[in-house]
Amino acid sequence: MIEMYRSKNCGELRISDVEQEVVLSGWVQSNRDFGGMTFIDLRDRYGITQVVFNSDDNEKLSEGARKLGREFVIKISGTVRERSNKNPNRPTGEVEIEVKEMEILNASKVPPFTIENETDGGEDLRMKYRYLDIRRNPLKEKLMFRSKLAIETRKYLDNQGFIEIETPVLIKSTPEGARDFVVPSRMNPGQFYALPQSPQTFKQILMVAGMDKYFQIVKCFRDEDLRADRQPEFTQIDCEMAFVTQEDILNTFEDLTKELFKGLKGIDLPDFPRITYDEAMKKYGSDKPDLRFGMEFIELNEDMQGNGFGVFDNAEFVVGIIAEGIAGSYSNKQMKELTEWVQRPQIGSKGLVYVKYNEDGSIKSTIGKFYSDNDLNTLKEKIGAQNGDVLFILCGETEKTRKQLNELRLEMARRMGLMTKGDFKPLWVVDFPLLEWDEESNRFHAMHHPFTSPKKQDQEKMMKGEHETMKGLKADAYDLVINGSEIGGGSIRIHDRELQSKNFDLLGFSKEEAEEQFGFLLGAFEYGAPPHGGIAFGFDRLCAVMNGESSIRDFIAFPKNNQGRDMMIDCPATISEEQQNELSLKSTFVGSNE
Ligand code: ASP
Numbered sequence: 253m254i255e256m257y258r259s260k261n262c263g264e265l266r267i268s269d270v271e272q273e274v275v276l277s278g279w280v281q282s283n284r285d286f287g288g289m290t291f292i293d294l295r296d297r298y299g300i301t302q303v304v305f306n307s308d309d310n311e312k313l314s315e316g317a318r319k320l321g322r323e324f325v326i327k328i329s330g331t332v333r334e335r336s337n338k339n340p341n342r343p344t345g346e347v348e349i350e351v352k353e354m355e356i357l358n359a360s361k362v363p364p365f366t367i368e369n370e371t372d373g374g375e376d377l378r379m380k381y382r383y384l385d386i387r388r389n390p391l392k393e394k395l396m397f398r399s400k401l402a403i404e405t406r407k408y409l410d411n412q413g414f415i416e417i418e419t420p421v422l423i424k425s426t427p428e429g430a431r432d433f434v435v436p437s438r439m440n441p442g443q444f445y446a447l448p449q450s451p452q453t454f455k456q457i458l459m460v461a462g463m464d465k466y467f468q469i470v471k472c473f474r475d476e477d478l479r480a481d482r483q484p485e486f487t488q489i490d491c492e493m494a495f496v497t498q499e500d501i502l503n504t505f506e507d508l509t510k511e512l513f514k515g516l517k518g519i520d521l522p523d524f525p526r527i528t529y530d531e532a533m534k535k536y537g538s539d540k541p542d543l544r545f546g547m548e549f550i551e552l553n554e555d556m557q558g559n560g561f562g563v564f565d566n567a568e569f570v571v572g573i574i575a576e577g578i579a580g581s582y583s584n585k586q587m588k589e590l591t592e593w594v595q596r597p598q599i600g601s602k603g604l605v606y607v608k609y610n611e612d613g614s615i616k617s618t619i620g621k622f623y624s625d626n627d628l629n630t631l632k633e634k635i636g637a638q639n640g641d642v643l644f645i646l647c648g649e650t651e652k653t654r655k656q657l658n659e660l661r662l663e664m665a666r667r668m669g670l671m672t673k674g675d676f677k678p679l680w681v682v683d684f685p686l687l688e689w690d691e692e693s694n695r696f697h698a699m700h701h702p703f704t705s706p707k708k709q710d711q712e713k714m715m716k717g718e719h720e721t722m723k724g725l726k727a728d729a730y731d732l733v734i735n736g737s738e739i740g741g742g743s744i745r746i747h748d749r750e751l752q753s754k755n756f757d758l759l760g761f762s763k764e765e766a767e768e769q770f771g772f773l774l775g776a777f778e779y780g781a782p783p784h785g786g787i788a789f790g791f792d793r794l795c796a797v798m799n800g801e802s803s804i805r806d807f808i809a810f811p812k813n814n815q816g817r818d819m820m821i822d823c824p825a826t827i828s829e830e831q832q833n834e835l836s837l838k839s840t841f842v843g844s845n846e
Contacts, residue, residue: 254329254353263299267346269332274349276301277327277357280320281367290317291348294328297392301326302335302348313354321369323360323384329353345517357808373807374608379819382810394807397516398795402469404515406510414465414491419454421447421471425769428793429697430474433484441836446609447473450788452701453773456745458786460776464494469791480812481793481804482738485812491742493787498728498744501527502680505732505740509678517798521678522734528683532804537658539684542736543677545670546571547661549654550635551644561622563603567647571657573789575645575664577640592670594646594660601656605645609637648659677735684729684743686710687722687758696722700729702741702759705785715754722758728785736796742787749777838843 278296278727285291290305306313320326339345344478365373367387377386406416425432430447437657448454450472457465464686465623468490475484493501494729506524513519523539525543532539535548552570564570582590587606607617607628623631631707637643646657665671686706687696698704706714708727713719728744746752752774756766767774803813812818832838 255639259328261298262294262296262301265301265332265342265344265347265349267334270334272332273329274332274347275327275329276303277325279360279367280322280326282322283317283320285318288314290314291638292317292320292326294326295387298346298437300342301344302339302464303330303351304333304348305351305354309350310352310359313351314354316354317351320356321362323362323363323387324356326357327355329359334686338817341453376813376819379811379813387807391806394795394799395809397799398791398807401440401512401516401795401798403506405514408511409465409467409491412465412504415466416468417458417463417466418468419448419451419458419470423454424447424602425449429701430476433473433475436835436837437500438835441650445713448487449474452491452703452769453807455490455786456773456781456784457776458702459494460779460781461491462494462783465491466493466780466786467491478812478816481796481802483792483804483811484816486804486808487791489740489789489791490786491788493786494782494784495529496783496785498682498730501744501787502601502682502744505787505789506678506680509732509739510750512794513676514799519676521676524678524680529681529684529685532681533654536661537654538736539681539731540733540736541679541681542665542671543667543679544672544675544735547575549573549657549661551641552631553563555631555634556623556645559622559627561619563605563805564647567653569650569653570645570647571653572635572643572645573661573664574635575638575642575644575668577666578636579610579640579642582608582642589830592813593663594656599656599659600652601646601660605647606659607631607643607645609639609643611640613639633752671735675735676798679733680730681733682730683707683723683726685723686725686727686755687730689723690815698755698759700727700741700743700762702755703745704729705746705751706755706794711751714758715751730787732787732789734797737793738790739794739797740789742785744785747781747783749774749779754779770820 253274256275257277262276265274278294281293281295281300283290288307292303293300294303305314305317327349328349330349335346335348335351355520363384364377364381365371365384367384369389370582371378371388373385386395401444424437425446429651430449432449434444434446436731437443439443451468451470455466470490471485472486472488473485476482480485491505493504510521513521521543529539532541537549550572551660552572556570558565584607584800591604593599594604605618607615607619609615615628617623617628635643644660646653646660685699686704690697704727707728710719710725719725730742731738732740746755753766792804792807796802796804810818810820817823829838
């Protein structure tokens with residue numbers, strides 16, 4: 253047989269190739285035996301081509317073909333023929349190969365799940381046999397999309413004069429708010445490296461070093477509880493620029509995002525709206541609102557309090573949303589189920605009040621005792637509700653109630669089918685608070701990270717200790733949000749040593765602690781740090797959101813499961829005693845417990 257594995261791939265032959273002699277290699281997708289004729293669908297990365305064995309021409313060859321199992325690797329040579337029974341769903345569907353020779357390159361066990369677009373394999377099984385899963389189109393296409401997205405990102409940033417610089421993976425802890433993964437150092441017993449939660453401090457130091465436009469498509473590591481859109485190791489498009497204002501950064505990365513959508517999806521995104529953090533919380537109860545639908549919050553204290561309804565009268569905050577056009581389709585039973593939904597501990601609301609403005613003008617509500625139809629019709633006018641709409645109301649402590657209503661808003665959008673796939677609504681959320689209160693540790697934390705610059709007007713107050721509240725301090729920090737997902741976040745940084753020290757001070761670091769953890773950065777700031785700022789995009793998440801998917805897992809070739817395990821290589825795993833000894837782990841931990 254010809255000394256070559258393939259002259260063509262399994263996705264490229266067309267009707268114009270008829271009569272050509274070709275060699276193809278690939279995997280057996282399916283094997284259909286019709287007595288004298290055996291049809292094999294041969295698959296590779298590029299597609300599927302039908303190949304035919306005719307026992308009239310060569311019985312021995314046909315007999316071999318009949319024995320081919322799924323996922324056998326074969327090489328065939330033969331002639332391209334026009335198919336009598338064409339398959340319009342496949343680019344190669346007009347032709348088939350009449351096989352002259354076949355060689356089995358490798359046998360295969362029967363795969364544990366079907367290698368089809370829709371598979372019967374559960375997630376852990378698919379992860380264990382990831383190499384089989386990646387043979388399926390959906391996974392293969394996602395990885396190809398990812399590759400293209402990375403290449404287009406590099407092209408754009410290169411065109412803008414950015415330089416890709418690698419930063420180390422074995423570092424000292426970076427304070428991005430999550431736990432670190434640590435690596436014991438053999439040569440320094442009892443000491444550990446941390447894996448970077450991001451290259452934050454290095455990219456800032458690169459600005460001091462004069463590399464005024466840095467980027468890196470980089471792995472970051474955070475030891476957090478996992479969800480569908482989180483992985484312990486994930487990838488960022490990480491960037492930093494010197495001599496820029498917030499405006500410069502937003503414009504550069506809005507442009508990058510537009511280019512990526514245009515290049516990969518053929519979509520022209522309009523300019524991104526910008527809203528402040530405070531406005532986002534007020535209108536949507538979330539700093540990452542999904543703008544594919546409205547349902548903005550309506551504050552109702554003024555309208556609803558003072559009618560003798562104790563639940564509202566005693567609440568700090570009364571707020572509602574209008575779900576349009578659902579009055580007719582929501583039965584009492586469904587309303588009850590929805591009430592139970594908001595009362596689940598994950599949402600935590602005490603109850604749900606609704607006012608149903610029926611199509612025929614009648615009103616049904618849970619608060620009829622306290623509000624006459626007249627009252628509720630006045631309210632309807634004021635808030636712009638229509639017949640057929642339902643007004644949902646929650647009340648309680650302001651911040652909590654906003655969060656609960658955000659959940660209900662999203663749930664209603666899900667139920668009403670308003671999260672349209674293929675519709676993209678990006679926005680910038682700006683002016684984040686500098687600090688946030690952390691209930692668990694009972695102190696303030698940096699909302700973004702401790703290198704984030706307070707807004708100009710707050711800097712002076714902060715230095716003099718004259719700021720009214722810690723909560724009121726605002727930062728030059730911003731997030732890019734698309735369809736309710738945080739795609740990117742960044743900030744203008746502090747480049748002044750004094751201000752940085754003050755910030756550490758507010759965050760409860762003693763001088764010694766700050767020096768010990770960040771002395772290298774504070775030191776660098778004494779050698780002419782330029783004004784600078786940056787941003788990082790969650791690359792896996794961007795892939796998922798651009799494809800209308802909520803899970804990032806399938807955009808990662810070898811992801812971890814919910815327990816943080818790699819099911820394929822079966823890790824984390826124990827290490828030998830010898831290794832532990834070498835790393836001084838035995839003596840540090842096990843020994844000290846004895
Ligand atoms: N290091 C930040 C993060 O990972 C991004 C930035 O501020 O540039 O969220």
